[in-house]
Amino acid sequence: QVQLVESGGGVVQPGRSLGLSCAASGFTFRTYGMHWVRQAPGKGLEWVAVVSYDGSNKDYADSVKGRFTISRDNSENTLFLQLSSLRPEDTAVYFCAKEGVHYFGSGNANYFDSWGQGTLVSVSS
Amino acid sequence: DIQMTQSPSSLSASAGDRVTITCRASQTINLYLNWYQQKPGKAPKLLISAASKLQYGVPSRFSGGGSGSNFTLTISSLQPEDFATYYCQQSDSTPYTFGQGTKLEIK
Numbered sequence: 001q002v003q004l005v006e007s008g009g010g011v012v013q014p015g016r017s018l019g020l021s022c023a024a025s026g027f028t029f030r031t032y033g034m035h036w037v038r039q040a041p042g043k044g045l046e047w048v049a050v051v052s053y054d055g056s057n058k059d060y061a062d063s064v065k066g067r068f069t070i071s072r073d074n075s076e077n078t079l080f081l082q083l084s085s086l087r088p089e090d091t092a093v094y095f096c097a098k099e100g101v102h103y104f105g106s107g108n109a110n111y112f113d114s115w116g117q118g119t120l121v122s123v124s125s
Numbered sequence: 126d127i128q129m130t131q132s133p134s135s136l137s138a139s140a141g142d143r144v145t146i147t148c149r150a151s152q153t154i155n156l157y158l159n160w161y162q163q164k165p166g167k168a169p170k171l172l173i174s175a176a177s178k179l180q181y182g183v184p185s186r187f188s189g190g191g192s193g194s195n196f197t198l199t200i201s202s203l204q205p206e207d208f209a210t211y212y213c214q215q216s217d218s219t220p221y222t223f224g225q226g227t228k229l230e231i232k
Binding site: 035037061104109112115117118 | 157169170171180212216219225
């Protein structure tokens with residue numbers, strides 16, 4: 001079955017950098033778009049970034065654009081998120097999520113059909 | 126950005142009750158609306174995609190409806206395991222956005 005396992009979270013000072021990883025198994029990783037979604041303590045869900053199946057297309061939330069970088073290694077079935085210039089408001093559990101797609105004639109309906117357990121990033125001095 | 130507004134923000138109900146959660150988008154999103162369930166300390170779980178498509182393995186007491194900008198999630202007969210927080214999410218365009226969540230509590 002699909003398994004997504006995040007790692008790399010921890011406590012980091014404001015302005016510093018951190019790298020997250022998401023190891024995928026149980027599906028053909030190279031054929032699916034992948035996302036990062038975060039959740040601040042006691043708050044709701046916030047979409048962070050997406051990378052296409054081949055890594056050629058990426059998109060980001062405005063709140064992280066220019067500071068975070070999403071990437072993937074299809075030979076290693078691993079998704080990455082590089083976080084830089086971290087701010088206290090980046091404190092959150094970071095989830096990786098696999099993208100599912102319904103194909104309609106008028107367009108494609110995407111959704112997050114599998115999630116990892118999350119890794120906590122805490123930005124504090 | 127498309128804003129997603131859920132109502133109510135919290136809801137108290139009893140096992141066996143029928144409950145409906147509403148999600149409104151700030152613009153039309155066709156059928157590009159998904160619903161997730163999240164329990165404390167756990168990752169979200171997909172319940173319904175494309176407004177009404179029940180995810181494999183999700184009980185049939187869950188159903189989704191709506192189109193355009195107004196959507197609903199209905200639980201026909203609440204079970205003890207259904208008490209959780211529910212989120213809608215639009216996938217019409219990035220940035221993908223979530224509703225603020227509806228916390229379903231035991232009365």
